[in-house]
Amino acid sequence: GNSVTQMEGPVTLSEEAFLTINCTYTATGYPSLFWYVQYPGEGLQLLLKATKADDKGSNKGFEATYRKETTSFHLEKGSVQVSDSAVYFCALMLGTYKYIFGTGTRLKVLA
Amino acid sequence: DAGVIQSPRHEVTEMGQEVTLRCKPISGHDYLFWYRQTMMRGLELLIYFNNNVPIDDSGMPEDRFSAKMPNASFSTLKIQPSEPRDSAVYFCASSSDRGEKLFFGSGTQLSVL
Numbered sequence: 001g002n003s004v005t006q007m008e009g010p011v012t013l014s015e016e017a018f019l020t021i022n023c024t025y026t027a028t029g030y031p032s033l034f035w036y037v038q039y040p041g042e043g044l045q046l047l048l049k050a051t052k053a054d055d056k057g058s059n060k061g062f063e064a065t066y067r068k069e070t071t072s073f074h075l076e077k078g079s080v081q082v083s084d085s086a087v088y089f090c091a092l093m094l095g096t097y098k099y100i101f102g103t104g105t106r107l108k109v110l111a
Numbered sequence: 112d113a114g115v116i117q118s119p120r121h122e123v124t125e126m127g128q129e130v131t132l133r134c135k136p137i138s139g140h141d142y143l144f145w146y147r148q149t150m151m152r153g154l155e156l157l158i159y160f161n162n163n164v165p166i167d168d169s170g171m172p173e174d175r176f177s178a179k180m181p182n183a184s185f186s187t188l189k190i191q192p193s194e195p196r197d198s199a200v201y202f203c204a205s206s207s208d209r210g211e212k213l214f215f216g217s218g219t220q221l222s223v224l
Binding site (some may be wrong): 032034036041042043044045046049051089093097098099101102103104 | 115142144153154156159161166167202204206211212213215216217218
């Protein structure tokens with residue numbers, strides 16, 4: 001079946017540290033891949049997406065590259081800020097508007 | 112644009128009571144989704160509508176749950192009777208048929224005592 005696996009959290013970093021949150025997927029077919037972010041008390045917001053292999057999604061300093069050979073879509077940021085503290089969800093969609101979300105990874109950035 | 116609007120933000124009720132959650136999607140969006148978020152199960156799709164018609168309700172946990180979309184600007188998710196295991200955050204999201212981006216509301220935190 002289709003699934004998304006994310007690294008367990010919480011991830012705790014100091015401000016300006018490098019961030020990687022791992023995400024791998026299993027899918028029958030060629031999914032679109034997404035990262036969503038959830039700030040405390042709010043709904044999820046789309047952070048970035050990639051729709052085909054080797055595409056790189058980027059937004060607000062975050063990047064992720066669609067790697068078909070490793071079925072991965074790892075999220076990276078070169079220098080995190082306290083305001084990046086949130087829960088990050090990796091997700092896939094296979095043409096039916098039926099998203100499959102990972103379990104989320106909580107990021108805590110300390111000043 | 113006001114975004115997806117959900118009400119109430121918080122609901123505390125007793126076991127056995129009926130609970131109704133409400134959602135107003137973004138104007139012009141053709142798709143509406145109801146999700147449930149818990150620590151144990153993460154984010155689960157309950158049901159989604161296209162042009163007010165339920166398309167996939169396979170995620171609805173049992174007959175106690177029902178959802179309606181009487182028009183393009185309003186949807187409800189009803190739980191009757193409610194049980195403590197229904198305690199969760201319920202999100203509504205909408206999307207246009209031209210893209211893949213979901214717009215989420217702020218959620219309803221439901222506590223069933």
